[in-house]
Amino acid sequence: MFSLEHVVDLPLIWYALIIVAIFLYILLDGFDLGVGVVFPFAPSDPCRDRMMNSIAPFWDGNETWLVLAGGGLFAAFPLAYALLMPAIYIPVIIMLLGLIFRGVAFEFRFKASDRGRVVWDYAFHFGSIAAAFMQGVFIGSVVQGITVNGRQFAGGAFDWLNAYSVMTGVAVVSGYALLGACWLVMKTDGITQVWARKCAAYALGYVGLFLAIVSISMPLMNPAIRELWWSTPNIYYLAPIPSTSLVLILLIWRDLHAGREVRPFLCSMGVFFTAYLGLGISLWPYVVPFAVTFRQAAAAAPSQSLLLVGTIILLPAVLGYTAYCYYLFRGKAPCESAY
Amino acid sequence: MFEDLNAVTLARIQFAFTVSFHILFPAFTIGLASWLAVLEWRWLSTGKTVYAEVYRMWVKIFAVTFGMGVVSGVVLSFQFGTNWSVFADKGGNILGPLLGYEVLTAFFLEASFLGVMLFGWNRVSPRMHFASTVIVAVGTLISAFWILSANSWMQTPQGFTLGEDGLLYPTNWLEIIFNPSFPYRFFHMVTAAYLTTAFTVAGIGAFYLWRERHVSHARVMFGMAMIMAILVAPMQLVLGDLHGLNTLEHQPAKVSAMEGLWDTQREAPLVLFGWPDQDAETTRYKLEIPQLSSLILTHDPQGEVKGLKEWPPDERPPVAWVFWSFRIMVGVGIMMIATGVIGLVLYLRKRLFDTKWFQVWCMALTPGGFIAVLAGWFVTEIGRQPYIVYGFMKTAEATSPVSAGPIAISLLAFVVVYVFVFGAGSYYILKLIAKGPGILEPVYGDHGVARPPIVTEIGDREAQHV
Numbered sequence: 001m002f003s004l005e006h007v008v009d010l011p012l013i014w015y016a017l018i019i020v021a022i023f024l025y026i027l028l029d030g031f032d033l034g035v036g037v038v039f040p041f042a043p044s045d046p047c048r049d050r051m052m053n054s055i056a057p058f059w060d061g062n063e064t065w066l067v068l069a070g071g072g073l074f075a076a077f078p079l080a081y082a083l084l085m086p087a088i089y090i091p092v093i094i095m096l097l098g099l100i101f102r103g104v105a106f107e108f109r110f111k112a113s114d115r116g117r118v119v120w121d122y123a124f125h126f127g128s129i130a131a132a133f134m135q136g137v138f139i140g141s142v143v144q145g146i147t148v149n150g151r152q153f154a155g156g157a158f159d160w161l162n163a164y165s166v167m168t169g170v171a172v173v174s175g176y177a178l179l180g181a182c183w184l185v186m187k188t189d190g191i192t193q194v195w196a197r198k199c200a201a202y203a204l205g206y207v208g209l210f211l212a213i214v215s216i217s218m219p220l221m222n223p224a225i226r227e228l229w230w231s232t233p234n235i236y237y238l239a240p241i242p243s244t245s246l247v248l249i250l251l252i253w254r255d256l257h258a259g260r261e262v263r264p265f266l267c268s269m270g271v272f273f274t275a276y277l278g279l280g281i282s283l284w285p286y287v288v289p290f291a292v293t294f295r296q297a298a299a300a301a302p303s304q305s306l307l308l309v310g311t312i313i314l315l316p317a318v319l320g321y322t323a324y325c326y327y328l329f330r331g332k333a334p335c336e337s338a339y
Numbered sequence: 340m341f342e343d344l345n346a347v348t349l350a351r352i353q354f355a356f357t358v359s360f361h362i363l364f365p366a367f368t369i370g371l372a373s374w375l376a377v378l379e380w381r382w383l384s385t386g387k388t389v390y391a392e393v394y395r396m397w398v399k400i401f402a403v404t405f406g407m408g409v410v411s412g413v414v415l416s417f418q419f420g421t422n423w424s425v426f427a428d429k430g431g432n433i434l435g436p437l438l439g440y441e442v443l444t445a446f447f448l449e450a451s452f453l454g455v456m457l458f459g460w461n462r463v464s465p466r467m468h469f470a471s472t473v474i475v476a477v478g479t480l481i482s483a484f485w486i487l488s489a490n491s492w493m494q495t496p497q498g499f500t501l502g503e504d505g506l507l508y509p510t511n512w513l514e515i516i517f518n519p520s521f522p523y524r525f526f527h528m529v530t531a532a533y534l535t536t537a538f539t540v541a542g543i544g545a546f547y548l549w550r551e552r553h554v555s556h557a558r559v560m561f562g563m564a565m566i567m568a569i570l571v572a573p574m575q576l577v578l579g580d581l582h583g584l585n586t587l588e589h590q591p592a593k594v595s596a597m598e599g600l601w602d603t604q605r606e607a608p609l610v611l612f613g614w615p616d617q618d619a620e621t622t623r624y625k626l627e628i629p630q631l632s633s634l635i636l637t638h639d640p641q642g643e644v645k646g647l648k649e650w651p652p653d654e655r656p657p658v659a660w661v662f663w664s665f666r667i668m669v670g671v672g673i674m675m676i677a678t679g680v681i682g683l684v685l686y687l688r689k690r691l692f693d694t695k696w697f698q699v700w701c702m703a704l705t706p707g708g709f710i711a712v713l714a715g716w717f718v719t720e721i722g723r724q725p726y727i728v729y730g731f732m733k734t735a736e737a738t739s740p741v742s743a744g745p746i747a748i749s750l751l752a753f754v755v756v757y758v759f760v761f762g763a764g765s766y767y768i769l770k771l772i773a774k775g776p777g778i779l780e781p782v783y784g785d786h787g788v789a790r791p792p793i794v795t796e797i798g799d800r801e802a803q804h805v
Binding site: 058064070071074076079090093100151152302315 | 424453
């Protein structure tokens with residue numbers, strides 16, 4: 001039976017790949033969900049059409065990263081998938097329903113009458129918020145740990161719901177709003193851009209606030225994380241991560257007011273990167289926090305090997321043609337629907 | 340509130356509902372993507388704008404359908420975990436990589452190039468645009484390959500061992516991917532998808548012809564659809580028969596349920612209609628054709644056909660569902676073949692495009708493919724019960740440790756949302772059909788640019804051959 005078990009550290013590689021896939025999902029779908037979050041606050045209907053046009057060619061590809069992250073987790077760490085999904089059953093269902101509403105809105109609103117369009121505008125907005133909020137809830141509830149008995153989830157249906165997970169839910173909504181608004185600063189001009197700048201500045205304030213809350217509360221809640229981050233000499237090695245976040249936030253603030261178009265988006269992705277890195281360091285090496293490590297959850301070596309070969313060959317191609325699509329639809333978004 | 344519905348039943352209903360809704364979209368888009376590729380190829384090679392206009396109309400319908408397929412498909416990829424976590428844990432070693440390959444080889448391809456297909460008209464060359472359409476079409480087929488391989492493995496599992504920890508471990512990937520029922524299921528399903536599209540297009544084309552609207556476009560739609568009905572519908576009969584024989588070999592209980600046969604017998608009759616009674620172990624009010632079942636299944640009128648009593652009652656599928664779904668599928672298939680035969684006769688008499696009653700018949704058959712696809716999946720999925728991995732793992736042992744309450748509420752939410760959202764989608768598709776194809780500016784040359792005003796006088800003949 002073909003296996004790369006003795007050649008490479010399969011569970012570790014897969015852990016890294018899943019982490020990267022989830023991060024790419026957060027970045028890519030983050031900005032188009034974020035456009036949905038700020039959508040109804042745009043100054044006019046033509047602005048909204050243009051905002052929609054700026055993400056219409058990409059959203060489907062972006063959402064595919066979610067399927068890859070979910071499918072990858074199932075393939076590489078089936079135990080983690082089997083433990084996490086029942087634990088966050090209700091948030092997952094709500095996220096999926098939200099994604100349905102916002103996903104169909106892309107096609108439906110261009111085909112609806114004026115009255116129908118309002119319905120799909122709100123479907124897009126609330127669907128995006130629901131999906132973003134629930135993704136935040138996943139993070140908030142998972143970092144508090146999952147109740148596991150043997151190979152089964154053993155908690156209750158509402159274990160995920162508490163003030164902390166609601167807070168992280170709001171945090172992710174504001175984070176995506178920042179990404180979305182910065183994307184719009186880059187992809188539009190005129191009144192849409194002026195408005196998007198203001199929007200991004202608001203969102204940036206909330207992002208800074210929530211990052212601070214999470215950065216302080218996580219070590220307070222969990223002694224192991226406290227030990228990891230606040231003990232010497234670790235604190236010196238890890239301090240650059242929150243410091244970089246802070247610098248990036250200040251940079252976005254200045255750029256938004258200085259009229260820069262591209263750098264706020266890049267820097268807001270940077271903020272997400274530092275936050276994600278911090279979270280990753282705190283949760284290492286767990287795949288189901290504080291219950292199952294990535295080595296315990298790893299699929300059989302032949303399974304991980306088979307998919308790894310495919311991933312090595314296909315992922316560069318996927319990244320290649322994804323980049324091609326972004327290149328093809330570069331520049332400011334068109335005002336008219338293109339087809 | 341849900342006393343008589345346990346978590347397993349609710350999880351099954353929920354999955355049956357979401358997966359049945361989902362399959363309607365791929366069943367349509369697999370064929371539609373391929374047809375759009377053919378249309379664009381005809382346009383590029385002949386320069387006739389009628390093909391581009393038909394393309395432009397149907398690509399909008401494709402976009403709406405594909406969007407609904409994507410969002411309803413994302414749901415399924417999570418339900419393995421939310422509703423069937425024990426199955427996900429035990430079978431993950433085998434099914435995980437297959438689904439992973441589906442995402443990597445198909446989903447990204449489709450999603451990325453769909454953007455080019457829809458929004459790239461003025462940004463890429465016609466050649467590149469055509470390539471995008473072909474890539475999307477190929478993507479849908481690759482997707483079907485992996486998902487049907489995974490499904491077929493659950494029906495006819497092989498190439499694995501059962502570990503001491505209760506997990507399934509792969510031993511031979513080729514045996515897993517190309518498991519015994521996979522080739523049959525793949526070709527049967529892809530052909531079904533092509534026919535679903537063909538009969539939808541035929542119905543819409545017939546509607547325009549009947550109303551005498553968009554006649555030149557309608558002739559393209561109706562004519563191309565009839566080619567499929569004439570050639571592919573009879574082929575499906577052969578493929579279906581082969582698939583049935585394969586099922587007889589690997590899942591004989593399913594075939595017995597399809598036939599409504601309880602007693603093992605030689606010279607088994609074909610039960611045309613009847614009412615299978617699971618408790619009484621008999622099929623009531625039978626209308627039979629002697630020996631035909633033996634003839635079809637063993638290709639020998641004397642052949643022995645197994646009855647459901649060969650299996651203990653708790654290993655039999657719900658017979659009535661399988662029995663009736665099978666008859667619905669076959670019934671629609673026969674109507675499709677008849678359509679092809681009539682179409683051929685009318686074509687030879689040069690009456691294909693102006694026979695009113697035939698247009699009405701084709702309009703009535705518009706949803707035929709969808710009904711047949713659903714019925715077919717009901718046969719194969721209900722027919723393999725009580726197993727989720729045939730012979731190795733029962734459905735009841737596969738569910739998540741989630742109580743009935745959340746499953747019932749989420750089921751209700753899915754029903755409400757799907758009916759609303761996909762109802763709206765159907766309404767917009769009907770609106771697009773009512774609007775019909777638009778007229779494009781004639782295209783000048785093979786660069787796909789609109790004709791410069793200066794050459795308007797030269798005339799169509801030259802413009803088409805530049």
